Amino acid sequence: MADLSNYRFTASHEWVRVEGSTATVGISDHAQAQLxxxxxxxxxxVGTAVTAGTKFGAIESVKAASDxxxxxxxxxxxxxxxxxxxxxxxxxxxxxxxxxxxxxxASAEGSDLLDEAGYTKLVGA
Amino acid sequence: MALRTPLYDRHIAAGARMxxxxxxxxxxxxxxxxxxxxxxxxxxxxxxLSHMGEVRFTGDLALDVVQRLVTNDVARLEVGGALYGxxxxxxxxxxxxxxxxxxxxxYMVVINAACRPKDVAWMRDHSDGCDFEDVGDAIALLAxxxxxxxxxxxxxxxxxxxxxxxxHCMESVVAGVRATVSRTGYTxxxxxxxxxxxxxxxxxxxxxxxxxxxxxxxxxxxxxRDTLRLEAGLRLYGQDMDDDTDPFSCALGWTVKLQKGxxxxxxxxxRLDPAHPPRRFVGIELEGRAIAxxxxxxxxxxxxxxxxxxxxxxxxxxxxxxxxSLDGDVPADAELSVDIRGTVAAATVxxxxxxxxxxxx
Numbered sequence: 397m398a399d400l401s402n403y404r405f406t407a408s409h410e411w412v413r414v415e416g417s418t419a420t421v422g423i424s425d426h427a428q429a430q431l432x433x434x435x436x437x438x439x440x441x442v443g444t445a446v447t448a449g450t451k452f453g454a455i456e457s458v459k460a461a462s463d464x465x466x467x468x469x470x471x472x473x474x475x476x477x478x479x480x481x482x483x484x485x486x487x488x489x490x491x492x493x494x495x496x497x498x499x500x501x502a503s504a505e506g507s508d509l510l511d512e513a514g515y516t517k518l519v520g521a
Numbered sequence: 522m523a524l525r526t527p528l529y530d531r532h533i534a535a536g537a538r539m540x541x542x543x544x545x546x547x548x549x550x551x552x553x554x555x556x557x558x559x560x561x562x563x564x565x566x567x568x569x570l571s572h573m574g575e576v577r578f579t580g581d582l583a584l585d586v587v588q589r590l591v592t593n594d595v596a597r598l599e600v601g602g603a604l605y606g607x608x609x610x611x612x613x614x615x616x617x618x619x620x621x622x623x624x625x626x627x628y629m630v631v632i633n634a635a636c637r638p639k640d641v642a643w644m645r646d647h648s649d650g651c652d653f654e655d656v657g658d659a660i661a662l663l664a665x666x667x668x669x670x671x672x673x674x675x676x677x678x679x680x681x682x683x684x685x686x687x688x689h690c691m692e693s694v695v696a697g698v699r700a701t702v703s704r705t706g707y708t709x710x711x712x713x714x715x716x717x718x719x720x721x722x723x724x725x726x727x728x729x730x731x732x733x734x735x736x737x738x739x740x741x742x743x744x745x746r747d748t749l750r751l752e753a754g755l756r757l758y759g760q761d762m763d764d765d766t767d768p769f770s771c772a773l774g775w776t777v778k779l780q781k782g783x784x785x786x787x788x789x790x791x792r793l794d795p796a797h798p799p800r801r802f803v804g805i806e807l808e809g810r811a812i813a814x815x816x817x818x819x820x821x822x823x824x825x826x827x828x829x830x831x832x833x834x835x836x837x838x839x840x841x842x843x844x845x846s847l848d849g850d851v852p853a854d855a856e857l858s859v860d861i862r863g864t865v866a867a868a869t870v871x872x873x874x875x876x877x878x879x880x881x882x
């Protein structure tokens with residue numbers, strides 16, 4: 397089990413880990429398990445501004461397509477290029493290699509984030 | 522509350538994720554859709570299909586009744602033979618797609634779970650003079666599919682299962698359980714469907730998993746069933762066709778045998794031009810990995826031209842595939858694309874099926 401003490405979660409199942417002014421964003425283990433085999437990710441280009449609580453992309457599994465919502469506001473500094481060829485990393489390592497974005501100048505203002513305990517309670521795990 | 526098949530407890534014990542389908546609580550997946558899909562393509566998978574409905578027609582008029590209900594020519598079936606066809610409304614729309622088995626005492630028609638109430642009412646209304654029985658609750662259906670299915674079932678059955686021809690069945694015994702062993706399936710692979718008494722389903726399921734496990738057999742859910750059938754170019758009622766779709770418009774004209782004489786819908790179907798039906802059903806490959814889904818708009822040269830009926834990511838071919846229903850006047854060489862949630866993906870028409878199993882495999 398990953399140490400998630402530095403992770404914060406949205407009610408829409410994204411996570412964010414803030415280090416200094418950079419935030420890393422992905423989706424939770426619960427979300428990947430619900431989606432099943434991830435096939436495709438639609439992610440913003442580097443330099444795009446994202447806003448907490450609004451859509452930044454989409455994720456598709458065989459079963460469903462879902463929108464992705466930014467847990468923080470800021471500017472996309474890096475996109476996980478490995479996911480283009482290997483979107484299944486979101487399934488196998490959602491909190492590590494399956495990360496999606498790094499956001500600079502991250503601010504969680506306007507975002508209602510949960511800690512691990514709060515999120516676990518939300519998803520009833 | 523959703524209905525349960527006789528294998529419900531097995532699915533829960535195996536940790537399946539359950540989903541409601543056709544009024545039943547069914548396994549969507551046990552491991553992952555990809556893993557189950559690959560197992561069937563390369564080894565072997567077992568499916569619980571007990572949600573499917575079965576209806577028996579017996580008596581002197583059974584042939585006449587089934588012949589009127591189904592578009593295909595049931596008269597050509599010998600005992601132990603089966604065929605695929607559709608039932609149509611008078612206006613030509615499809616009530617359901619079915620498999621008809623000729624039995625010693627009549628016919629067994631296999632119907633979709635989601636259509637069962639509608640089908641049974643329809644059949645009852647059109648079965649004058651024929652004994653008709655909905656036996657769906659008494660029968661369980663297990664499918665064993667994949668390149669190792671024949672070896673596996675042959676080793677568990679005293680009769681020569683390997684000699685059974687496609688779309689034929691025999692009354693036999695598998696793992697001590699009396700079964701109608703049918704060389705049919707919905708995956709594009711070789712394999713069998715086993716019709717057994719509901720009370721025998723769990724014992725047979727356990728025996729198949731025990732014997733097949735060392736061969737790489739795993740239980741597979743409806744998720745893999747859908748990705749497998751779509752690769753194999755097989756239709757799904759409710760998505761690829763419905764009460765308003767005629768068989769020619771979903772490329773099932775080959776099941777329509779107008780020369781056999783009158784049947785329900787034959788007048789309406791005879792007025793259609795099989796070469797130019799109201800809608801054109803095509804297979805398409807999409808650029809990129811995004812999945813085209815049921816109901817999404819197909820464009821020809823940027824203009825609305827039809828709808829996606831089914832779509833998935835093909836694990837075997839490693840790209841996005843779909844079937845689409847195009848307006849009848851869309852030219853064969855039109856440049857197609859699909860509007861996938863606001864993003865337009867280029868599409869190329871390809872022959873169906875997308876996947877055909879290697880010869881001799």
